[in-house]
Amino acid sequence: METITLDNKTTKNKTSKRVSGSDALILSLIAENVKTIFGYPGGAIMPVYDKLMDYEDQIHHILTRHEQGAIHAAQGFARVSGEVGVCLATSGPGATNLITGIADAFMDSTPLVCFTGQVYSHLLGTDAFQETDVVGVSMPVTKWNFQVTSAEEIAPAVAKAFYIARSGRPGPVLIDITKDAMFAEVDFCYEKCTNIRSYIPVPETKDVRIQQAVELIDNAKRPLALVGQGVVLSGAEQELKEFVEKTGIPVASTLLGLSALPNNHELYTGMLGMHGNAAPNIKTNEADLIIALGMRFDDRVTGKVSAYAPNAKKIHFEIDKSEVHKIIKVDVTILGDVKDTLARVTKLVSPNAHVVWRNSFKFIDDQETSRVIQKELNPETGQISMGEVLRHLNEITEGEAVIVTDVGQHQMVASRYYKFKNKRSFITSGGLGTMGYGLPAAMGAQIAAPHRKVVSISGDGGFQMTMQELGTIAFNKVPVKMIVLNNDYLGMVRQWQELFFDKRYSSTSITSPDFVKLAASYGIDGQKVTDRKDLHAAIQKMMDSTEPFILEVAVEAKGNVYPMIPTGSAVNEIVFGDE
């Protein structure tokens, strides 16, 4: 017979009191310092919702308009704050509606704890009303999950869930609770989980690997550091800065590593990957040393694996053993927390400047600027470009905003052109590429960071996938700024159809409601811009507003995102689109 406490190492701190399972759940959340949760009620979770009324001063519950909105909001909350995002849903459809967000969080290592109601334990396996085996369904996309069937299991399960979600490589955890466990009484006593026998969150770092890395770094002539989200998750932004400033090593970022180093840092060379900047992509294949920091060599970053960084030795700083050698065989693996390991390496490496190597990036940068960026940011004729919107946004926000995107062309444009100044300023669905992520994630981010300016950038397609959350934004007066870049197409798919499917535009032309009128019906202020001369003032007006605001911009219908590494090409075969 398994028990939840089987292998839990915990810290005792409280005396017990007699409460219901629902109280135990809420008290456990309070013990984990949770102040905000996102959710949606329903039959099987009703006892918890009932008790939530008794803790309104301690836990703020945000009622979303769909469970998918709740989980993406929890993701945005977690990504901007570094805390665990929490959401609550009922059994059956409530639970299955969370799955996309859970899968997204699993791919992007976002710490989440999701609670789902479940039918009474005596009904399990009987196909009862709103019964779904959510533990089974969520298993491939959770770091851990567990079904609670008695009130006694609630506190230890929550303790374990939070420990697992936030430790090591973070990820989503799901706890499924039967309705009888919520009603039953229990002596509540919360003990934080600090150790699980079978789980080693941070693998041991071998000193010899640090030595080997230092040697490779000291001897490299053309080193390039690749920054992934691991740096952000570990809070190693300062360590990164110290490392590159001491060594003079140029830095490139993955999509999820953006904002770990400010864009204006002299060693920052741009974004990697399919629509990244030309120089860091091309230079990857000229480098003699690749230093991968908390990144996992995603296929969008590597392009053709067999032709990836062929001249480079590789050092991989990684917390998750299973990522090592998964895609790219590396020469030195430094397991551990990059905040710690990178600091150790920095102490030992020799100062350097790599002036010639760094200067060699400039020629490619100039090419990209003249052939792509200039046209994208400053078009003089034709319709407004997406890049143009980003240019004005940069001018007005001066890189201080938190940018939350959806998925598609606008996502690539935003990641390419926003000039991030502060850490944890870019929130996007990377690994899973979930359309509909942006708006609710921005709402969650704004709730987590009320004093920061949060700007949601979406396309017309993705916005329509979760635009019901305008209701949540309006009701809670979440002052998030929403930009919809409307090109009347599912732009990224359309771009691929143009380039790789003989311009056969199958199901990518899409109509939209009048987004400004739609928002108005929720009581949200907004403006639509179709003429470039109105753009700057409209963005200024939006950013000056203290309320939620929607800005719909009619952009070029058939614009393409360049540069681009076509699928199957090597990173140095990046094209500018004017060839």
Added chain:
Amino acid sequence: MIEEFTITVFSENSIGILNRITINFTKRKLNIDSLTVSESAIKGVYKFTIVVKCALATVENLVKQLDKQIEIIRTFFLRENEVLHQEMAMYKIETSTFLESNQVEGIIRKHNARILEVTKEYTAIEKTGHKHETQELFEELKPFGVLQFVRSGRVAITRLKKELLSEYLEKLEKREMSEEN
């Protein structure tokens, strides 16, 4: 190159762990050739023995991803020459056949099989060995009419002196001790 590997997984005794293990095979479209689960020498720790045919790179990644599951204590993979393994098979034939034929007894002797039970209706025979050996006996008994035949999954021990997990668990215990102190 496709090879046969024996994967051993040591896990906590938790509901759904088998599912968490098999998911990692499903997501790569890998078939499990054989699977045996039982409590290991360490109380409360369960041992899964899984036989799979795949490329070395695949099994290396697979094992690391299995190892990453919270309730899995440790996963190893071993090549054919690194393990000692057996399967057990049971056969049932009609007792009348057994008595009437003068060959069956010889077959049983030749294969080092043993008789488990004799009733008026049937005789149950057991043989342990490698799959091809239990299969050979099945083929030889076939002409006499096999009423039932069953074969277990593989059980395996390493050719190393000690169980791989023991040392590891000792280390884990030390880790817990030092964290407590």
